[in-house]
Amino acid sequence: MTLSKNEERILNSISVPSTDDPHRPEFPPYEPRFPATPTYKIKVPGFSNVWLKDDSINRYSGTHKDRIAWEVVVLYRNFLIAKKLGQYRGVLPKFSIISSGSAAVAIGRMLKDYGLPKLKVVVDKKISPEIYDAIRRSHCEIFVTDLSKRLFGPDEVLAMTKNKDGFDLTSNRGAITEIGNYDWMGYEILNRSPEYCFIPFGTGILYSKVLELNKLEVGYAKHDHRFHGNIDVLRRCNFMGVTTNNPNSKADKLFAHYISHRMIDDELLRFYKRSGFCGPMTGIYLIKERYLDQAMEIARAQEVICEPSGVSGLALMLQMKDSLPKNKKMLIVNTGKLKLMST
Numbered sequence: 001m002t003l004s005k006n007e008e009r010i011l012n013s014i015s016v017p018s019t020d021d022p023h024r025p026e027f028p029p030y031e032p033r034f035p036a037t038p039t040y041k042i043k044v045p046g047f048s049n050v051w052l053k054d055d056s057i058n059r060y061s062g063t064h065k066d067r068i069a070w071e072v073v074v075l076y077r078n079f080l081i082a083k084k085l086g087q088y089r090g091v092l093p094k095f096s097i098i099s100s101g102s103a104a105v106a107i108g109r110m111l112k113d114y115g116l117p118k119l120k121v122v123v124d125k126k127i128s129p130e131i132y133d134a135i136r137r138s139h140c141e142i143f144v145t146d147l148s149k150r151l152f153g154p155d156e157v158l159a160m161t162k163n164k165d166g167f168d169l170t171s172n173r174g175a176i177t178e179i180g181n182y183d184w185m186g187y188e189i190l191n192r193s194p195e196y197c198f199i200p201f202g203t204g205i206l207y208s209k210v211l212e213l214n215k216l217e218v219g220y221a222k223h224d225h226r227f228h229g230n231i232d233v234l235r236r237c238n239f240m241g242v243t244t245n246n247p248n249s250k251a252d253k254l255f256a257h258y259i260s261h262r263m264i265d266d267e268l269l270r271f272y273k274r275s276g277f278c279g280p281m282t283g284i285y286l287i288k289e290r291y292l293d294q295a296m297e298i299a300r301a302q303e304v305i306c307e308p309s310g311v312s313g314l315a316l317m318l319q320m321k322d323s324l325p326k327n328k329k330m331l332i333v334n335t336g337k338l339k340l341m342s343t
Helices: 005-013 065-084 102-113 129-136 154-160 174-178 183-190 205-219 231-236 266-274 289-301 312-319
Strands: 039-044 047-054 095-098 119-124 140-145 196-200 238-243 283-286 330-334
Touching: 005 065, 039 289, 039 312, 039 330, 047 312, 065 102, 095 102, 095 154, 102 119, 102 129, 102 140, 119 129, 129 140, 183 205, 196 205, 196 312, 205 231, 205 238, 205 266, 238 312, 289 312, 312 330
Parallel strands: 047 330, 095 119, 119 140, 196 238, 196 330, 238 283
Antiparallel strands: 039 047
16 A cells, blocks of 8 residues: 555654664664663762662653653554555554653654654543643643543543544553563663662553563573673662552652553562562562652752652662662662653
8 A cells, every 4th residue: 555645754754773783772763872861870878889870861751751652653653564565554543541741741742743643641630730731732632530530441541532443552451562661771771780770660661671671681591682781780689669659649650540450560579589580679669758858859969850750769769778788789760850841
């Protein structure tokens, strides 16, 4: 099937140099590099070897959600290729998602840059006016509901967003399973070979991806081209996921009334630890609010761009300071701070 001139233009504009070659990375699309974002040492009272993986520099949203946005663009590339080969007919589908802000803004802004359809977004009725407005101005259609009522499945999300022929990106099924889900970022983290690694846990996709990749690299002889971490260190690394069960938490991006399917659970974590794929303190931890305030103070003093959710790993490290060694290598993953204005 012949593509329209506009579809040909869009297809030609989406370049994927490789999916696993560190010398030919695919992200960020405007300046591909590996690692895509920096890691640098920061000062934390009482600790001597703390590093920050900083995804706040991402252009579209100022968060790690830019990486998911790129994967959605690549999904559209696949639709266009299928259409060109006659395997897909009709107009390009639209995607729907439930979002607290960052994912919707990142995806919407990137879709706009490539001339792709608007994103359909379900938000909670208590969303802040500032974030609502940022989403509205980011090539998105917004639908408001009460997300505290119950879990909404893919069919309901599509119905709410009037998108019966589209696809839901919220659940950990369907279209979302076809994207890379932070594999490049996962290797950027593992290649630093931390002894303790602190990762924000909202949907859990990033955290579970890091553990999955670590299992593959420390448990098997064949390694990904992107991997150059220290296997002996990573086998003992404690991966700490940080979350909250407080609906009023400052770490609002970590709270959800319902998650359709948790990417990782206690049984899988127990298997990873017993199998020697990670350290004994690996787990998902609840953060206390006062430590979020302390973490923000330390981050601001060093001009780290972040919000409480993004720097929650530092907050957990402070919360656990009495049970952590002071000279071991700590890696804090900063998932960034939502940019309310497009740049």
